[in-house]
Amino acid sequence: MIEARGLTKRYGDKTAVDGLTFTVRPGVVTGFLGPNGAGKSTTMRMIIGLDAPTSGAVTVNGRRYARHSAPLHEVGALLEARSIHPGRSAFNHLMALAYTHGISRARVTEVIDLTGLQSVAGRRAGAFSLGMGQRLGIAAALLGDPQTVMLDEPVNGLDPEGVLWIRNLLTALAAEGRTVFVSSHLMSEMALVADHLIVVGRGRVLADTTVRELVTHAGGDTVVVAAADPAQLRQVLAGPGVEVSGHPGSEQLSVTGLSAREIGLKAAAHGLALFELTAKTVSLEEAFMDLTRESVEYHASSTPVRAA
Numbered sequence: 001m002i003e004a005r006g007l008t009k010r011y012g013d014k015t016a017v018d019g020l021t022f023t024v025r026p027g028v029v030t031g032f033l034g035p036n037g038a039g040k041s042t043t044m045r046m047i048i049g050l051d052a053p054t055s056g057a058v059t060v061n062g063r064r065y066a067r068h069s070a071p072l073h074e075v076g077a078l079l080e081a082r083s084i085h086p087g088r089s090a091f092n093h094l095m096a097l098a099y100t101h102g103i104s105r106a107r108v109t110e111v112i113d114l115t116g117l118q119s120v121a122g123r124r125a126g127a128f129s130l131g132m133g134q135r136l137g138i139a140a141a142l143l144g145d146p147q148t149v150m151l152d153e154p155v156n157g158l159d160p161e162g163v164l165w166i167r168n169l170l171t172a173l174a175a176e177g178r179t180v181f182v183s184s185h186l187m188s189e190m191a192l193v194a195d196h197l198i199v200v201g202r203g204r205v206l207a208d209t210t211v212r213e214l215v216t217h218a219g220g221d222t223v224v225v226a227a228a229d230p231a232q233l234r235q236v237l238a239g240p241g242v243e244v245s246g247h248p249g250s251e252q253l254s255v256t257g258l259s260a261r262e263i264g265l266k267a268a269a270h271g272l273a274l275f276e277l278t279a280k281t282v283s284l285e286e287a288f289m290d291l292t293r294e295s296v297e298y299h300a301s302s303t304p305v306r307a308a
């Protein structure tokens with residue numbers, strides 16, 4: 001379990017993390033989302049004590065990271081995949097970490113197998129591709145068999161097979177009851193793997209929610225329906241959990257809480273003619289853009305770039 005309370009980090013006059021309060025619970029994958037510069041990496045660095053909060057606090061499994069006597073057994077983290085000695089082999093890099101915690105050589109071999117690095121374990125880690133480096137970082141994170149696993153952009157640089165592997169790994173770790181905290185920019189990826197979402201923008205929590213709630217909040221699962229007699233259709237559709245809105249004088253209504261099929265069946269049962277019946281689904285990507293629009297610091301120009 002990770003618990004942040006009023007977590008704040010300032011670098012000079014730049015507030016990177018601004019009073020974050022959230023809880024990451026065991027047994028589910030929690031996605032940590034936000035645009036570039038939102039403060040995700042800074043938050044993760046504070047979780048494992050690589051940066052000190054300006055104010056507030058964050059604990060892992062009930063204690064500050066530095067207070068754990070054997071931190072690799074508490075929390076495994078992949079933050080900067082390249083934080084390795086480039087001249088050391090992958091095996092020796094993991095052995096060096098293992099020595100600090102009395103972890104066996106057998107466990108090192110186990111995480112090498114688990115991350116698919118068998119054939120390159122003897123090679124210099126400095127010559128690794130981005131994807132291989134990510135796998136090595138994940139091997140290091142899992143080395144101590146920790147209860148909490150925290151990965152910053154783990155799919156970065158991975159090929160499609162690697163992306164699928166990460167997806168299955170995260171789901172399996174959560175199913176074992178571990179706390180899994182993963183940052184990403186890739187909404188589509190998070191939609192497949194995360195149950196819980198913490199969305200940040202400019203260092204603040206914008207949403208602490210589920211994938212489903214985020215999409216619903218952004219107007220997902222709305223059905224647009226047009227009828228000759230919208231007032232009568234409203235009455236027919238009314239019920240618990242159903243919301244109907246529309247402009248006076250318009251034949252068109254927006255309905256949430258009923259599927260297009262249910263609306264069609266109810267209208268037919270009352271002999272009401274429909275002119276339109278459209279299910280409007282909002283993707284997680286759209287919901288995210290909607291939520292973070294105000295918080296995006298780095299906007300690209302939409303103008304095509306032409307050679308001068």
Ligand SMILES: Nc1ncnc2c1ncn2[C@@H]1O[C@H](COP(=O)(O)OP(=O)(O)OP(=O)(O)O)[C@@H](O)[C@H]1O
Pocket residue numbers: 011014015016034035036037038039040041042043185
């Ligand atoms: N050591 C530092 N010194 C000064 N400013 C910093 C430092 N580290 C981060 N920042 C600033 O704090 C803000 C948050 O950065 P951070 O890297 O945590 O964001 P992020 O959400 O991880 O972004 P990205 O998705 O691009 O990795 C940014 O504006 C960044 O420039």
